[in-house]
Amino acid sequence: MNERVVDFLHAEHDNILSRLDTFLRIPSVSADPAYSVHMNEARQHLAERLKQIGMQNVCELDGGGEAAVYGEWLGAPGKPTILIYGHYDVQPEDPIELWKSPPFEPTVRDGCIFARGASDVKGSTTIALEVVAAYLAVSGACPVNVKVFLEGEEETGSPTLGNIIDRYRDLLKVDAVLSADGGRASADFPTINTGARGNGQLEFSVRTADKDLHSGRYGGCVRNALHEMATLVASLHDVNGAIAVEGFYASVEDITPRQKTDTAAFPFDEKAFLGDVAASHHGEPGFIIREQLTLRPSLDINGMWGGYTGQGGKTIIPNTASAKLTVRLVEGQNSSDVLQQVAQHLHSHCPAGVSLEISNMFCGAPASTLSPAHPLVRAAETVLFNETGRQAAHVRLGASVPITAVFKEMLGVDTLMFGYNLPDEDVHAPNEFFRIKSIGEGLRGWSLFLEELGKYPVSAFSTPERLKQ
Amino acid sequence: MNERVVDFLHAEHDNILSRLDTFLRIPSVSADPAYSVHMNEARQHLAERLKQIGMQNVCELDGGGEAAVYGEWLGAPGKPTILIYGHYDVQPEDPIELWKSPPFEPTVRDGCIFARGASDVKGSTTIALEVVAAYLAVSGACPVNVKVFLEGEEETGSPTLGNIIDRYRDLLKVDAVLSADGGRASADFPTINTGARGNGQLEFSVRTADKDLHSGRYGGCVRNALHEMATLVASLHDVNGAIAVEGFYASVEDITPRQKTDTAAFPFDEKAFLGDVAASHHGEPGFIIREQLTLRPSLDINGMWGGYTGQGGKTIIPNTASAKLTVRLVEGQNSSDVLQQVAQHLHSHCPAGVSLEISNMFCGAPASTLSPAHPLVRAAETVLFNETGRQAAHVRLGASVPITAVFKEMLGVDTLMFGYNLPDEDVHAPNEFFRIKSIGEGLRGWSLFLEELGKYPVSAFSTPERLKQ
Numbered sequence A, B: 001m002n003e004r005v006v007d008f009l010h011a012e013h014d015n016i017l018s019r020l021d022t023f024l025r026i027p028s029v030s031a032d033p034a035y036s037v038h039m040n041e042a043r044q045h046l047a048e049r050l051k052q053i054g055m056q057n058v059c060e061l062d063g064g065g066e067a068a069v070y071g072e073w074l075g076a077p078g079k080p081t082i083l084i085y086g087h088y089d090v091q092p093e094d095p096i097e098l099w100k101s102p103p104f105e106p107t108v109r110d111g112c113i114f115a116r117g118a119s120d121v122k123g124s125t126t127i128a129l130e131v132v133a134a135y136l137a138v139s140g141a142c143p144v145n146v147k148v149f150l151e152g153e154e155e156t157g158s159p160t161l162g163n164i165i166d167r168y169r170d171l172l173k174v175d176a177v178l179s180a181d182g183g184r185a186s187a188d189f190p191t192i193n194t195g196a197r198g199n200g201q202l203e204f205s206v207r208t209a210d211k212d213l214h215s216g217r218y219g220g221c222v223r224n225a226l227h228e229m230a231t232l233v234a235s236l237h238d239v240n241g242a243i244a245v246e247g248f249y250a251s252v253e254d255i256t257p258r259q260k261t262d263t264a265a266f267p268f269d270e271k272a273f274l275g276d277v278a279a280s281h282h283g284e285p286g287f288i289i290r291e292q293l294t295l296r297p298s299l300d301i302n303g304m305w306g307g308y309t310g311q312g313g314k315t316i317i318p319n320t321a322s323a324k325l326t327v328r329l330v331e332g333q334n335s336s337d338v339l340q341q342v343a344q345h346l347h348s349h350c351p352a353g354v355s356l357e358i359s360n361m362f363c364g365a366p367a368s369t370l371s372p373a374h375p376l377v378r379a380a381e382t383v384l385f386n387e388t389g390r391q392a393a394h395v396r397l398g399a400s401v402p403i404t405a406v407f408k409e410m411l412g413v414d415t416l417m418f419g420y421n422l423p424d425e426d427v428h429a430p431n432e433f434f435r436i437k438s439i440g441e442g443l444r445g446w447s448l449f450l451e452e453l454g455k456y457p458v459s460a461f462s463t464p465e466r467l468k469q
Helices: A002-011 A013-024 A033-052 A118-139 A161-167 A225-234 A257-265 A270-275 A289-294 A335-349 A375-388 A402-411 A436-453 B002-011 B013-024 B033-052 B118-139 B161-167 B225-234 B257-265 B270-275 B289-294 B335-349 B375-388 B402-411 B436-453
Strands: A056-061 A068-073 A081-087 A107-109 A112-114 A145-151 A176-179 A191-196 A198-207 A298-307 A320-329 A355-363 A393-397 A415-417 A433-435 B056-061 B068-073 B081-087 B107-109 B112-114 B145-151 B176-179 B191-196 B198-207 B298-307 B320-329 B355-363 B393-397 B415-417 B433-435
Touching (some): A002 A118, A013 A033, A013 A118, A013 A436, A033 A056, A033 A068, A081 A118, A191 A415, A198 A225, A225 B225, A225 B298, A257 A289, A270 A289, A298 B225, A320 A335, A375 A415, A375 A436, A433 A436, B002 B013, B013 B118, B033 B056, B198 B335, B225 B320, B225 B335, B270 B289, B320 B335, B375 B415, B375 B436, B433 B436
Parallel strands (some): A081 A145, A176 A415, A191 A393, B081 B145
Antiparallel strands (some): A056 A068, A198 A355, A298 A320, B068 B145, B107 B112, B112 B433, B198 B320, B298 B320
């Protein structure tokens, strides 16, 4: 059957591009209330399209913010039910003056579509919908049951996603999530995203006096909040860049031989990776960069400030200083425990006479791991091997993927990110683009993938702990 | 003769208060161009008054900014010529809403005059002028030759003072400067200001990549500019608070027994000094606070910033961080050499892969010292002993006094600060005030002081190096 679907998609190519063009022309910027009319326009556009292709129960799922668009096709009893995730909202276009063509007037140059949202993630969302459409058009059926869930708040941090899932928990019952968001690591080398680091954050500030002091009147006999802040921040890492917080690595799982092999399998040019941003290598010794980024935790100060920061000088001894800190966590680490360790470190390194305040502690998503035995992974391996003739490398993300954690926690299911966007496509920046070539590859990939998933029994989707790597 | 002058001043007391009131009503804010008409008004007011009291050659000395007001009385041939320094400009009144009475409507409460500029420094400037006026009114002569120099840019950092002195160098030729600015350390205990620390400043910034990096994509394998900045700043002091810059103390002159005695002579409550601002003691070991503040150098970071400092979090690895640094210097230290040592320290502590930029290096005033043998000091000792029955303590300022350095450098003469303002009078803040009691004390003090100065031959005012302590 799949060949007919692929042929259909091939024949539809120009129409698909045209529909993507229409979708990209809707300036669905979720961050700016001025665009709310266009958010509504995007929802109506998608709902209409879902109905048009034969989805049922098409509706908006409202969690109190920008509603998600939902549609289902459940005509394959006994087959697994897959939630297809995408999002229709896009980043603001600023700085508008740096765009070479208007952000909401899609323009093709050099085989790429330039438009806000082209890569993140209207392109890959369109791929997913068009594959479902093709199956229903060609044979009136999909290889799996499908629930389409298109979020409208991904770019604003999904503030009401939890509400939506909570409110429509029964509707959203599925066996797994296939995400159009979360792209490929490389255009040439096939990869499967099998995990992500978790995260957590806190802020802290120090106070050394009840006001800024004049350096002529106090300089040489009192503590300076900036000196204290600097000493605290410097104490968080050792000279090599390893984290010096007591117990920080204690529960980190050792890297397994399989993880080492997987990491090494992905071609990665360390020199180019660093050289592209003029950075130098610095971090926990004994690991290659890809291991440091995906299998080892990190801790960074994201902002630090205190005292006078305007033009010229001001001869003060600042009395307060503040910093924002985030951690990236790996399997074995509990975000709350780790943040407590960091807080404990700061307290124990804070000298008498300095008051330390810790605030805005926020335990983000935990690290996530897809078992190699999970049908999402095995199906992806099969598809990518058939398509490229190469064994896909299992790669983990250094970043955190909140939706993956939310779906796992609230729906109890795993997510595979299977978007066709690539890392260089200037998402969140001017002149965002999506490669037209990726559309053809994505349409083939997704159609094969749904078919492959349909071969697994529903029971295969529940991942017992023992299968976890 | 002095008794008649003192009697005259006593009789004039209400008229003097009335003239001070008039002076304080002129909102001569130098920082804000919107007040320039009032700067002019203040100059005309002062010029008129100088003429009225019998000063000659009254004129404005223009250096390209707010002109200084000048007047002279040179009717005492053979006697020393003293430049009386004051300034007629005041700080802006912001934050206006915190004033209990309008800043430019002088109001008497609890024996104090509340008004912007009352303490800094129209009060003490009025004292100086009224004493000259009294001498001329009573006897048609002063005990010394007098050149009055009233600056209009003290509160904006004296940007054209150098120009003015350069342009009117011959007119400003004097034997010493007596400043109405720079006040008393205590209302109860007589003190003489015999020196000040010098200063210098620089800014520095570090760069670790060519843009902020995403902590998910790079966290754990690259340098973070804020970590590097923290490590650099932390390296500037040891754990006790002593400066760890190589060579920083090398040329600092040892504290002499006389300096130790002088410092100890001034009653100083360390606990109250720190307690008042909720600070704790921290600094170079082996010295009491007054020694740390006036006879030992200090180094402070005045501002430090980098990365994201807004609301919420941002998961970046900042690529740049910046800091502002100032030093307070003592006798023996050359500002340029010291700043070079700091720069050298930063460079040598900056690891490979981090680029360091040093900017806005500015060598401020050097430390200054008035010899105990200088007539300004000896005359002050005599006056204060006669007035209080106590030996005045020689005190040094921890701050820097740019005009003292400018007069020394450009005119080759020493300055004694002999203002009658006190440290608690909220200068530069809302509800600035000046004690009415200080006016009576100041009028007596200045009249005695001019008389005492008149007893010294001109030759006594040149301070050979050997007299320096």
